[in-house]
Amino acid sequence: MKLNILIGGEAGQGLNTIDLILGKTIFRSGYHLFSSKDYMSRIRGGHNFNMIRFSNEPVTAISDEVDILVALNEETVTLHKDQLKEQAIVIFDGDVDTGGKELISLPARTIAKEINPRGVNTVFVGAVLKILGLSIEKARAVLKDYFKKEEVADDNIKLLEKGYQKVNSYFNLPAASGLKDQLYLDGNNAIGLGAAIAGVQFYAAYPMSPSTSIMNYLASKQSQLGIVVEQAEDEIAALNMALGGSYAGIRSMTGTSGGGFALMTEAVGLAGIAEIPVVIADIQRPGPATGLPTRTEQGDLLFAINAGQGDVPLMVVAPRDHKDAFEQTFRSFNLADKYQIPVIILSDQFLADSARNLESFQLERLKIERGLPSPEELAKIKDYKRYEITETGISPRIYPGQVPGEVVLIDSDEHDQYGHIIEGAAMRKAMVEKRGRKIAKLAAEELLEPVYQGGETIDFLLIGWGSSYGPLQEAVQLLNQAGYHTGLLSFNDVWPLPTGELTSRVEKGARVIVVENNATAQFSRLIRSETGLTAEKSILKYDGRPYSGKEIFQRVISEVIQ
Amino acid sequence: MAGFRYESDRVTAWCPGCGNFPLRKALVSALQELRLAPEQVVMYSGIGQAAKMPHYIRVNGFNGLHGRALPPSLGMRVANPGLKVIVESGDGDTYGEGGNHLLHNIRRNPDLTHLVHDNQIYGLTKGQASPTTGPDQTTSVQPNGITAQPFNPIRFALGMRASFVARGFVGEQDHLKELIKTAIEHRGYALVDILQPCISFNKVNTYQWYQQRVYKLDQDYNPNDYRVAIAKAEEWGERIPLGVIYREERPVFRDYLQQLDDKPLVEKSVQPADLEYLLEDFR
Ligand SMILES: Cc1ncc(C[n+]2csc(CCOP(=O)(O)OP(=O)(O)O)c2C)c(N)n1
């Protein structure tokens, strides 16, 4: 059983607070959950909603069907009436037409007025907990963590209790699976956390939805970690600053969305030719240009892998889910350092703004690899050549001031082994090939093959990349339940593209369907250009909204099977 | 310590007689007299003839993108306060393509010296107008003369209240050397606009043109007086003042980074397991 709670209202009504407190309470009660945000690019008014879907089985995607609708305004009921399930409940402060569904009229404002008018939303949280039959104890602790001021926390606890007392229980929930040692976090926090744990010391960025919360997270930790977050004057400066930090010897990163990434591209090339390690998060939103600022899309794929003029050595990784966002961020720093290249983390608003539970990370297993010379190697450095031509293409990297008597010169012009500007054909060729060897080595030794889920004999193979993994998992489950033998291949390394698993799966002869969140089937085109394989069908979505598992399921049925 | 060798043996891409040569000479003497070892100096530059300096002098160098010499230098200020940072680029690079970075770094006041080779022209791209090219001057792209108002870097920097603003001239070697030394020793952002002819593409602002106009500010001039400096910044045309036009001591970029201690970030490292506490927020 999976239950879906939708909380809707205007921007500025405090939806995120309800979402956070309710979500965390459900999480701490031991359930699996997945919460997501659907919001407009505005500060007041409009219509926003959050959804919390939970169960005692893993939840990996959103659902369009609503069990409990918390309506902070009347419009929310009008807009979401059609999504209400047969047994659904609507909670609203006042009277409203629910189309025959159960209405709980909760006088939240009147209740809050007596205690603390700013805590209206907490009354709703209390009511929802009671309706679900969940214990209120966990919510009290969550409120204490959330509201730093004691009086405010106390007021909210009172309001929570009032809401709880006001309504009846409706659901008889199965006991929680009793999950242990779990974390509950969104995709951008997973990236920020991954960067912090990888030892990032400098994050320079310019605010842009939906990437900004990475910067917020690291900024909130900068005192504790002793690191620096700088708000750059623009994205061009942001990446160039990060490159300066990396050249100076510290792990550096930037993050943005498509528009900012477009401004960064010249410096992506600089990182490539000057061989400066850097990690760049592009949290995609629908483009072109300003597009839909707070919505989701996987439309930057071909742009990201081709970022920068010329043949830029780079890597693009698209995290599949929250755990992967953390792990891939950590890994990106190691690979950037080892191969001295820019590594682009291609996430999107869906992953960035959705949160879910996952098993806690085993930090002692993680190893930071800076790719810097050992003390013995350092001692041997004489007449240092930043771009020494080596068999692997990787040159020993030191930072300025590290070795007495030696200077470090990097150059955006084509250069010789010392980093000096050159124009000679032979040296140019040698340097292009040196950079090429690094990428060849990376492709041969480092790539993660896509994960495969499904039986060995299948009729349908669904292929996805990045954040569509969760919805695809549900869709494949539904398809198999409906009797269609379906497997799933989900990529997270997208450039260079690992092709081994892909070719061997496709060769087995199932009908191949690529599912993407863009209009022009970018991943299908990439597969074709890298392997010559052509998918039978692309399922595409470009309305700025994420897939639900059921939507993919239905579209496979209607667009492929029928 | 004359023992340090800064000049590289490389053949330059500069025209014989280019103002970049005397500028390099002044810079090398300044570094020598300040007894800075080559590995203690980091030079950031953009793209242009001036911006090739890191190839013709032996210090650490970051020859980055056109207009983007300043942003990477901030990364060094974050990572390692121990090294001397010199940003060096042309007038087009600094005042044109890189204008936004200029304005914001004056606000940040990082501890660095910014040497702008102001030949009042785009040299490398063969003679188009730069922001400082004089009014009515004709070029291949502005055959009817430049109509936009010229940019006055001194007035701009003062308007932004830069903590150190100076003007030098390559024809005044000793004066320029002393100016560069003072700028390097200034704690904070120091802008030195350095007049130099472009013998190939700027037929107006020649050595002679400058020599007829420049004069050195003397002891009577007080560079700590902001109002006086503002008035001085207006002076251009018939008479062009050289020297430190304005200076003040104020906190630098790194002073505001209270989370940092004396140990440079570049000498610090962490182990993932030490950061277990970060997971608490998500439980
Ligand atoms: C993004 C970008 N735009 C344009 C150019 C071409 N370009 C190179 S140098 C330059 C102007 C150089 O003028 P200045 O900075 O005054 O340097 P100078 O050559 O005069 O020393 C231009 C436009 C470039 N390299 N990169």
Ligand SMILES: [Mg+2]
């Ligand atoms: Mg110039």
